[in-house]
Amino acid sequence: MSKHIVVVGTSLGGLNALTILLAGLPRDFPAPIAIAQHRTRDADSSLAELLQRQSALPVVEADDKTPIEAGRVYLAPPDYHLLVGAEELSLSTEAPVSHARPSIDVLFDSAASSFGTGVIAVILTGASEDGAQGAAVVKRRGGRVIVQDPNEAESAIMPLAVVNRKLADAVLPLRAIPLELQQIARR
Amino acid sequence: MIDTASELEAVHVKLFLESLFLRYGYDFRGYAYPSIRRRILRLVMLEEVTGIPELQARVLKEPACLERVLHSLTIHVTAMFRDPEFFEQVRAKVVPVLRTYPFVRIWVAGCASGEEVYSLAILLHEEDLYQRCRMYGTDISESVVQKAKAGIFPLAAMKDYTSNYIRAGGKEDFSKYYTASGGGATFRPWLRDNVVFAQHNLVTDGSPNEFTLIFCRNVMIYFTGDLQARVHTLLYSSLVRLGVLALGRRESLRFTPHEHEYEGIDSKQRLFKKVG
Numbered sequence: 001m002s003k004h005i006v007v008v009g010t011s012l013g014g015l016n017a018l019t020i021l022l023a024g025l026p027r028d029f030p031a032p033i034a035i036a037q038h039r040t041r042d043a044d045s046s047l048a049e050l051l052q053r054q055s056a057l058p059v060v061e062a063d064d065k066t067p068i069e070a071g072r073v074y075l076a077p078p079d080y081h082l083l084v085g086a087e088e089l090s091l092s093t094e095a096p097v098s099h100a101r102p103s104i105d106v107l108f109d110s111a112a113s114s115f116g117t118g119v120i121a122v123i124l125t126g127a128s129e130d131g132a133q134g135a136a137v138v139k140r141r142g143g144r145v146i147v148q149d150p151n152e153a154e155s156a157i158m159p160l161a162v163v164n165r166k167l168a169d170a171v172l173p174l175r176a177i178p179l180e181l182q183q184i185a186r187r
Numbered sequence: 188m189i190d191t192a193s194e195l196e197a198v199h200v201k202l203f204l205e206s207l208f209l210r211y212g213y214d215f216r217g218y219a220y221p222s223i224r225r226r227i228l229r230l231v232m233l234e235e236v237t238g239i240p241e242l243q244a245r246v247l248k249e250p251a252c253l254e255r256v257l258h259s260l261t262i263h264v265t266a267m268f269r270d271p272e273f274f275e276q277v278r279a280k281v282v283p284v285l286r287t288y289p290f291v292r293i294w295v296a297g298c299a300s301g302e303e304v305y306s307l308a309i310l311l312h313e314e315d316l317y318q319r320c321r322m323y324g325t326d327i328s329e330s331v332v333q334k335a336k337a338g339i340f341p342l343a344a345m346k347d348y349t350s351n352y353i354r355a356g357g358k359e360d361f362s363k364y365y366t367a368s369g370g371g372a373t374f375r376p377w378l379r380d381n382v383v384f385a386q387h388n389l390v391t392d393g394s395p396n397e398f399t400l401i402f403c404r405n406v407m408i409y410f411t412g413d414l415q416a417r418v419h420t421l422l423y424s425s426l427v428r429l430g431v432l433a434l435g436r437r438e439s440l441r442f443t444p445h446e447h448e449y450e451g452i453d454s455k456q457r458l459f460k461k462v463g
Contacts, residue, residue, distance in 0.1 A: 003188060042271075063439045064408040065219075065415070077437045083221035088412070090219045091437050093264050093405045094226075110221040113197075116190035142190045 002070040003118045004031040004185045005084060007111045009104030009134070011038035011126035013154025015050065017174055021124070022055035022073060024178025029057060031120070031185040033073045034084055034111070036102040038126070041079035048075050064091040076102035083110035100130045108134025112141040119143030120184055122177060126158025135167045144169045144184060146177060199239035200224050206243050211253060214390055215260055217414030223260065230259045262409060263331050265299040266347070267306045267340070269404075270436050271354035274310060276456040278356050281431050282314045284460075285399060291320045294398045294425065296389060297406030298324035301335025305364075306352075307402070308378045313358045317381060323395055325387035335384045338374040340365075345372050389418050394425040401426055405435035412442065419443040423461065432459045 010017055014037040025033075037047065045061050052059040055073060060066075062074040062082055066089045074089055076082035081092040082102050090110075097103035104123075108131060111119045121138045123131050125148060135145045147168040150156035162168055172180060200223065204215050215223060227239060234252070236242045246252045268274050285291050295304045304324040311317040326332050340348075349361040365372040387395060389406065401422055407415045422432060423445040432449065434457040440446045448463025 061437070063437050063441075064435070065412055065439075065442070080437060083219075083225075085219065085221050090221050091405075091408045092222045092225075092262070093408070093435075094222070094262055095264055106225070110225070113193045113224060114189075114221065116193050117188045141193055142188075 002031045002185075003115075004120060005068070005111055005115045005118060006031055006033040006120045006122060006181055006185070007084065007107050008033065008035040008122045008124065009037075009107065009126070009131040009158070010035075010124035011100075011128055011130070011155070011158060013125035014038070015047065016154065017124040017148065018051055019054045020174050021122070021177055022051055022057065022059070024175065025055070025057055025181065027056040027071070029071050029182065029185065031181075032068045032070055033057070034062070034076070034082060034089065034107060035073065036076045036082055036104045036107040038100050038102070038128070038130070039078050041101070043078040051075075062089045062091065065089070076107065078102075081106045083107065084114050085110070086114050098128065098130050100128065104131035105134035109137045112137045112143055115143070117142035120181060121145045122147075122181070123159055123162050124148045124174070125153035125155050127155040128158060129161035131158055132161040132165055132167070135162050136165065139167050146170045146172060146180060148177065149173050196224065196239070199243075200227055203227060203239050203243045206247055207256070210247050213257065217390060217411050217417075218260075218409055219411050222409055226260050230256060233259065257328065258330065261328050263299040263328065265302045266344070266351070267302045268348060268351035268355045268357075269303070270456075271351045273433075273436065273456045274306065274355035276453045276458060277307075277433070278310060278314065280452050281400065281433075281458060282310075282316065284429070284431060285311075285316055285320075288399055289319065291316065291400065292396060292398045293320055293322045293400045294395065294402070295322065295324045296387075296401060296403040296422070298326050298335060298384070300331045300340070301338065301384065302340065303402060303404070304335065304382060304384075305338060305374050305378055306355075308382065309352075309357070309364055310355070312378070320381055322382045323398075324382060324384045325395065327386070327388045327390075329386045332384050332386050336379070338376070338379060339371040340374070342367055342370050342372045389421065390414065394421055396425070397427055398425055398430060399427055400431045400433070402433045404433060405438070408435065408438060416444050419445055423448065426461045428461055430461050432461065433457065434459070
């Protein structure tokens with residue numbers, strides 16, 4: 001069981017950003033990665049396939065109660081919230097939070113309560129402020145928050161919401177984030 | 188490492204659920220932690236209390252608070268023809284199975300306010316099967332069962348539902364199934380001629396009957412793996428041989444006790460036939 005978990009939130013521009021992020025992670029990356037990317041509720045499963053092409057790590061859309069394993073990438077399915085438990089992922093069809101399902105806040109908040117100081121939250125490009133509240137919980141529970149540099153983000157709203165609330169431990173260009181993740185996760 | 192605040196929170200959640208069970212007999216102890224925690228924390232906000240211990244003290248003292256707690260702890264979010272591709276596959280792959288039976292009993296377990304029951308009734312009507320079906324719509328919450336019986340859904344949702352219906356292979360003008368008045372769409376009463384709505388708790392109650400088709404979609408996602416296993420056994424024993432079990436789009440039979448006694452009919456849409 002990994003003591004770390006990486007949780008990632010993004011919306012507009014997320015496909016490109018996630019592709020670059022995952023492409024930078026090696027096959028032996030030592031922590032699990034859970035991603036909430038906003039998309040339309042009837043999106044098909046092609047996002048996992050697209051990301052898989054550039055990723056050395058296996059990328060799957062999460063089923064309910066999927067065991068959490070290091071070195072695997074779990075995507076929130078469209079129209080479900082993705083929640084992190086101590087050992088497995090849970091899904092929920094509760095109402096959208098800030099118009100989003102999956103909600104980044106829900107993902108981050110659940111990860112904070114299950115992994116505490118082991119959480120590495122990553123906020124990438126996005127056109128809403130979803131994730132800022134969740135990032136605050138991650139910080140309160142001793143986790144770390146990494147934000148894509150708003151100046152290079154396709155949409156700066158989501159990264160800025162976190163930076164402006166002074167929740168970011170590091171603000172980095174996208175291409176530098178994989179290395180940062182490895183350094184923290186290998187500690 | 189888990190921080191102290193999270194550790195304490197987990198203890199308070201556990202105590203809260205235990206006290207609900209000891210005082211009132213409502214058993215949420217088998218609910219998956221991440222989502223039940225979320226809902227309890229939301230209750231803390233709604234009740235404007237300082238934390239879970241104060242919420243616990245209140246619900247123990249005030250039975251009136253219990254109603255609100257029960258309502259908040261269970262999920263009632265549903266939609267008509269949710270996942271249109273699923274209903275399309277029901278039409279294509281399950282309807283032919285149902286046709287082989289002179290009489291069909293169907294259970295929609297965890298039906299919330301009944302949208303899925305009405306959707307299925309419409310589908311069966313269009314396939315000329317409704318007359319030989321008897322449907323059971325059950326939910327843990329008495330208040331949502333009453334809503335299901337009324338069959339009135341928000342008019343504002345009809346645009347979405349109509350689009351779902353069409354994508355699910357609907358054959359008619361969707362608006363012929365309801366009348367609009369005020370902000371509500373009242374579904375035709377004949378749609379529930381062959382429907383029984385009743386309160387039923389999947390966690391504590393036994394099987395209500397034997398069924399040819401069971402829908403239990405996005406209900407067990409709120410349970411732990413252990414509780415899921417128990418409910419799967421209940422569903423399995425409630426299905427006739429060659430009967431069909433329908434789960435939610437992201438629910439799997441993996442690691443459940445009867446995994447090997449089902450065969451996939453459409454694995455993408457999570458439709459399974461009982462073969463063992």
